[in-house]
Amino acid sequence: MDDLVAFLRARIADDLAEAQKQDDERSWVIEPWRIRRDEYEGNYTYREYLQIAKARVLREVEAKRAAIEDYERSLENSRVHPDDLPTSGALLARLGAVKLLASVHADHPDYRPEWAPTA
Structure with missing residues (x-):
């Protein structure tokens, strides 16, 4: 499972690199549920959406x-x-969570079928 963790870390690094490209002088802490609708007439600009x-x-990077x-x-x-399958329930649950996180990248060429959450 070391390969699974390495794969997921690489995808996290990709996500972080893409997010960091979207930088400007404004703070990135804007949250859609904290903005009153009338402040933006019910719509976000493209830039505001990118901030959100x-x-x-x-x-998500930190949570992953x-x-x-x-x-x-x-x-x-x-x-x-790390290459052996865990047998304890708690460890299996954690492995399942890591597999779920990796599954969003199932279309990536380096993703392996055995990493699928149901495998």
């Missing part, structure tokens, strides 16, 4: 990293070799 999307991507670290910590504590 970037803020969300940055939070935390899930991977939780899985790796649990794997290390269980003394299961």
